Amino acid sequence: MTDTNAATAASVPLAPGGLPLLGHALPLLRDPLAFISSLSGYRGLVRVRLGPTSAVVVCDPDLTRHVFLNDRVYDKGGPIYERIREVIGDGLSTCAYPLHRRQRRLCQPSFHPARLTGYSAVFARASRLKAASWHDGDVLDITQEMMTLTTRATMETMFSGALPAETMSRALSDTAVVVSAFFRRMMTPAALRGVPTPGKRRYDHARHRLSATIEGIIAERRADPTDHADLLSTLVGAVDEESQDGQRQLSDGELADEALTFFLGGMETTAITLAWALHLLATHPDVQQRLRAETDGVLAGGDLDAAHLPSLGLATRVVTEALRLYPPAWMMTRRLRQDAELGGVRLASGSTLVLSPYLLHRRGDLFPDPDRFDPDRWLDAQPDRATYIPFGAGPRKCIGDQFALNEAVLALTAVVARWKLSPVGEEPFRPKVETSLSSRGLLLRVADRRQDDAGGTGGPQRHAAVPPQGTACPVDHRAARGAASPRSDAAPE
Numbered sequence: 001m002t003d004t005n006a007a008t009a010a011s012v013p014l015a016p017g018g019l020p021l022l023g024h025a026l027p028l029l030r031d032p033l034a035f036i037s038s039l040s041g042y043r044g045l046v047r048v049r050l051g052p053t054s055a056v057v058v059c060d061p062d063l064t065r066h067v068f069l070n071d072r073v074y075d076k077g078g079p080i081y082e083r084i085r086e087v088i089g090d091g092l093s094t095c096a097y098p099l100h101r102r103q104r105r106l107c108q109p110s111f112h113p114a115r116l117t118g119y120s121a122v123f124a125r126a127s128r129l130k131a132a133s134w135h136d137g138d139v140l141d142i143t144q145e146m147m148t149l150t151t152r153a154t155m156e157t158m159f160s161g162a163l164p165a166e167t168m169s170r171a172l173s174d175t176a177v178v179v180s181a182f183f184r185r186m187m188t189p190a191a192l193r194g195v196p197t198p199g200k201r202r203y204d205h206a207r208h209r210l211s212a213t214i215e216g217i218i219a220e221r222r223a224d225p226t227d228h229a230d231l232l233s234t235l236v237g238a239v240d241e242e243s244q245d246g247q248r249q250l251s252d253g254e255l256a257d258e259a260l261t262f263f264l265g266g267m268e269t270t271a272i273t274l275a276w277a278l279h280l281l282a283t284h285p286d287v288q289q290r291l292r293a294e295t296d297g298v299l300a301g302g303d304l305d306a307a308h309l310p311s312l313g314l315a316t317r318v319v320t321e322a323l324r325l326y327p328p329a330w331m332m333t334r335r336l337r338q339d340a341e342l343g344g345v346r347l348a349s350g351s352t353l354v355l356s357p358y359l360l361h362r363r364g365d366l367f368p369d370p371d372r373f374d375p376d377r378w379l380d381a382q383p384d385r386a387t388y389i390p391f392g393a394g395p396r397k398c399i400g401d402q403f404a405l406n407e408a409v410l411a412l413t414a415v416v417a418r419w420k421l422s423p424v425g426e427e428p429f430r431p432k433v434e435t436s437l438s439s440r441g442l443l444l445r446v447a448d449r450r451q452d453d454a455g456g457t458g459g460p461q462r463h464a465a466v467p468p469q470g471t472a473c474p475v476d477h478r479a480a481r482g483a484a485s486p487r488s489d490a491a492p493e
């Protein structure tokens with residue numbers, strides 16, 4: 001029920017720095033993290049303007065959780081999802097509330113724990129292969145490397161078996177073009193979005209070709225009814241028992257949308273998480289050394305496999321902390337399906353809300369010393385469901401959260417088992433803010449630990465020597481902060 005005495009959205013404070021016509025588009029485009037962090041001083045709601053439209057940013061963890069849990073009122077929508085819908089239609093992550101429950105029921109079996117075990121075996125193998133492909137002294141574009149790893153792993157778990165190299169590299173480059181265009185297109189006024197610039201042509205070409213690649217794979221699978229125990233088989237065989245005749249399955253078009261959703265939703269986010277985690281290890285040699293010790297102890301000279309996952313405590317905490325500092329989905333949007341009251345403010349149907357894990361994860365009152373990389377903050381503490389939200393929450397929480405965590409922990413372990421990581425250059429590395437918090441362009445140097453073995457300074461069986469000193473994190477968090485200052489979620493309340 002809406003309280004008629006509640007204030008209206010017009011009474012919500014307007015963020016400073018807006019311009020008459022553009023609103024806050026310029027600071028948001030120029031330095032989105034600085035802008036979003038500058039709002040953390042507002043403890044409830046704050047308004048921002050993007051050209052003629054305005055949105056309300058939710059700065060409070062309990063209000064954020066309330067919005068997540070009540071998807072009947074606060075539906076998927078807003079500029080990010082409108083752009084993503086251009087590519088994946090009404091897939092699970094973009095569909096509106098009335099379609100969502102059924103789609104989630106159909107997709108959920110693909111992420112059943114029994115299936116996850118099989119996927120983790122694929123992750124372990126793909127990670128070992130990736131780690132074995134580097135050479136001592138290589139300087140790596142680590143995001144690109146992790147993208148090829150997660151593309152391969154996603155393709156194999158989704159479509160069982162490696163795809164031809166040419167299909168793989170085409171899918172990879174098309175995905176990169178599509179994903180990096182989302183944020184730019186979100187910020188571009190509607191009237192200019194259709195202008196056939198070279199960038200728009202590249203984007204259209206990439207999204208059509210990516211869809212065609214996925215549809216081709218699905219057509220092959222439809223012709224072959226064997227259960228391949230992969231994600232696509234589960235989707236093809238999924239039956240909605242709550243449908244009218246209890247038999248309803250996904251159509252070809254729905255299948256393509258879901259496959260593309262998993263592909264786009266899972267690949268880049270996990271690759272970025274891994275790149276940030278490796279970067280944090282490279283710049284915090286003390287943690288890296290401890291992780292090497294954990295890895296060597298757990299593997300005991302054998303090959304990494306999925307059964308090692310429960311023993312990889314520090315690797316799991318490193319991934320958890322990387323997701324706190326650099327949540328790939330740094331902001332999400334919602335659109336009101338009806339009038340509602342939030343935090344004592346009346347909001348009209350159609351209003352846009354912005355939710356930001358980055359804003360909450362960097363608040364000093366919620367996370368002591370919030371800019372510090374400290375995996376041990378998770379030693380005795382379970383992530384709090386209201387303040388730690390890299391996967392969102394509620395009915396729309398990431399369906400691939402455990403899939404991604406398993407993949408990231410195994411990949412991190414495979415890399416550390418074989419390589420020492422160090423940063424390249426002195427300059428702090430700044431995130432590239434797009435729809436996701438990207439690590440694009442991040443370089444890392446790898447040194448073969450077996451060289452240490454030969455020199456007798458350490459190595460896989462002997463806990464490697466301490467790398468060079470200097471644990472200050474070279475990521476420019478201050479610049480990002482600007483001048484101003486798991487699991488099971490309840491059903492909707």
Ligand code: HEM
Pocket residue numbers: 092093094104261262263265266267269270273327328329332333389390391392393395396397398399400401403404405
């Ligand atoms: C570290 C990696 C990942 C991160 C940080 C991440 C983050 C998120 C977040 C924040 C949401 C909720 C968005 C919102 O409420 O607006 C979400 C939803 C979703 N994610 Fe992920 N994700 C990751 C990996 C994956 C993977 C591996 C898959 C699939 C294989 C996946 C598939 C999805 C899907 C389908 C949804 C929509 C769920 C629904 O609406 O029911 N994600 N993800």
